[in-house]
Amino acid sequence: xxxxxIFGAGWxxxxxxxxxxxxxxxxxxxxxxxxxxxxxxxGHVPFHEEDVPELLERHAGRLSYTLDVADLADSxxxxxxxxxxxxxxxxxxxxxxxxxxxxxxxxDRHALVMKSTVPVGTGSAIKRRFAETGKAGFRYVSCPExxxxxxxxxxxxxxxxxxxxxxxxxxxxxxARLYEPFAAPLIRTDIASAEMIKLxxxxxxxxxxxxxxxxxxxCEALGAxxxxxxxxxxxxxxxxxxxxxxxxxxxxxxxTKDVSALKLLAGNSxxxxxxxxxxxxxxxxxxxxxxxxxxxxxxxLADKRIALLGLAFKPNTDDMRGASSIVLAARLxxxxxxxxxxxxxxxxxxxxxxxxxxxxSSAEEALGGADAAVLVTEWPxxxxxxxxxxxxxxxxxxxxxxRNALDPQAVRAAGLIYEGVGRR
Ligand code: UGA
Numbered sequence: 001x002x003x004x005x006i007f008g009a010g011w012x013x014x015x016x017x018x019x020x021x022x023x024x025x026x027x028x029x030x031x032x033x034x035x036x037x038x039x040x041x042x043g044h045v046p047f048h049e050e051d052v053p054e055l056l057e058r059h060a061g062r063l064s065y066t067l068d069v070a071d072l073a074d075s076x077x078x079x080x081x082x083x084x085x086x087x088x089x090x091x092x093x094x095x096x097x098x099x100x101x102x103x104x105x106x107x108d109r110h111a112l113v114m115k116s117t118v119p120v121g122t123g124s125a126i127k128r129r130f131a132e133t134g135k136a137g138f139r140y141v142s143c144p145e146x147x148x149x150x151x152x153x154x155x156x157x158x159x160x161x162x163x164x165x166x167x168x169x170x171x172x173x174x175x176a177r178l179y180e181p182f183a184a185p186l187i188r189t190d191i192a193s194a195e196m197i198k199l200x201x202x203x204x205x206x207x208x209x210x211x212x213x214x215x216x217x218x219c220e221a222l223g224a225x226x227x228x229x230x231x232x233x234x235x236x237x238x239x240x241x242x243x244x245x246x247x248x249x250x251x252x253x254x255x256t257k258d259v260s261a262l263k264l265l266a267g268n269s270x271x272x273x274x275x276x277x278x279x280x281x282x283x284x285x286x287x288x289x290x291x292x293x294x295x296x297x298x299x300x301l302a303d304k305r306i307a308l309l310g311l312a313f314k315p316n317t318d319d320m321r322g323a324s325s326i327v328l329a330a331r332l333x334x335x336x337x338x339x340x341x342x343x344x345x346x347x348x349x350x351x352x353x354x355x356x357x358x359x360x361s362s363a364e365e366a367l368g369g370a371d372a373a374v375l376v377t378e379w380p381x382x383x384x385x386x387x388x389x390x391x392x393x394x395x396x397x398x399x400x401x402x403r404n405a406l407d408p409q410a411v412r413a414a415g416l417i418y419e420g421v422g423r424r
Contacts, residue, residue: 018059142191251322306340378403404420
């Protein structure tokens with residue numbers, strides 16, 4: 001069994017940590033935020049992800065948490081799972097990674113394993129840093145992570161593939177062995193290609209979403225139904241059914257950040273990545289289309305009461321980063337509407353970003369007296385709402401299904417007006 005050090009106690013860091021502890025490895029997780037480390041020592045996970053708290057408890061004997069980099073000196077693998085936000089030039093802000101490298105003693109038995117999503121070229125930059133600081137013995141491996149929030153454990157334990165980009169030394173082989181128990185297809189490649197696999201995968205998924213959103217918008221104009229269209233397209237094995245759900249646009253920290261990073265990287269190298277401009281623009285407009293739909297039904301939105309069902313960027317997470325609800329709520333308020341929002345898990349995170357919103361403590365409360373309701377996040381409890389009761393409590397009749405998750409017939413049978421995204 002190995003000793004695994006992890007920098008960063010976010011989604012990727014903690015899930016990587018518990019999954020390696022589950023395999024029997026000794027794991028030390030280091031973060032710079034004292035409150036996070038304190039909370040973890042007490043068994044509290046600083047974000048909402050199903051089953052992670054139970055696993056932390058079950059494998060507590062093999063997991064420890066620290067603020068001190070020195071506690072990771074015995075770890076052969078140093079997984080970097082910290083934020084590497086893009087700078088304006090499209091390069092990653094590597095200060096968190098440099099802090100890690102600088103704090104480690106020179107060594108020829110450590111491998112720095114990059115899990116964070118970073119621009120292509122980051123591996124070379126860090127290796128230069130190793131050389132400049134007398135740490136040329138450090139090995140570097142790019143091992144991008146593909147887990148999704150909300151199904152993070154399942155994704156980590158059953159990955160579609162494991163990508164290991166390295167310089168052909170012991171470290172790449174050792175990381176590949178660490179992942180052997182997951183029995184996933186393994187891609188061994190060079191570091192730059194591994195970095196590009198991650199960025200290109202996220203950019204492609206975002207493109208798929210913007211594509212189906214544009215098809216949805218054309219369906220609205222031409223009287224076709226995008227759910228039927230996606231079903232028919234998805235059965236073509238070359239297309240596949242996943243990531244063809246039209247809606248309010250993609251949110252989250254990853255797609256937004258990575259599509260821009262790839263566009264900027266291409267730009268820095270002299271290539272104009274036209275397609276990604278469209279992907280970004282379509283996504284921005286998609287969030288705003290709801291406002292014109294509401295205006296079509298209600299006229300001017302001043303003093304209209306709009307219920308937002310769900311705020312998180314997707315269900316099963318409390319993550320508000322890049323959530324479509326942020327733009328939507330701001331636009332509605334700018335039009336003079338009164339916004340009443342409810343999210344079963346993300347309220348606290350949302351309050352920090354949008355303190356001015358009125359937060360309801362249940363879907364029923366948000367819907368009470370509303371002129372229109374917008375389903376923003378497809379939490380199961382919204383899909384299961386009894387729409388005859390909803391109709392009785394609302395002042396108006398309009399239900400905009402921003403995720404095509406509701407049963408249009410059930411909504412209409414309750415006497416309400418149903419409008420999805422790209423639905424007939
Ligand atoms: C995404 C990728 O799916 C992961 O593979 C990747 O590891 C991760 O980014 C990352 O780079 O860290 P995540 O952002 O957690 O994962 O969430 P997704 O499930 O991909 O959803 C992203 C957004 O797209 C959500 O707002 C979701 O509602 C939206 N979406 C997704 C659609 O609008 N339509 C779809 O068909 C699928």
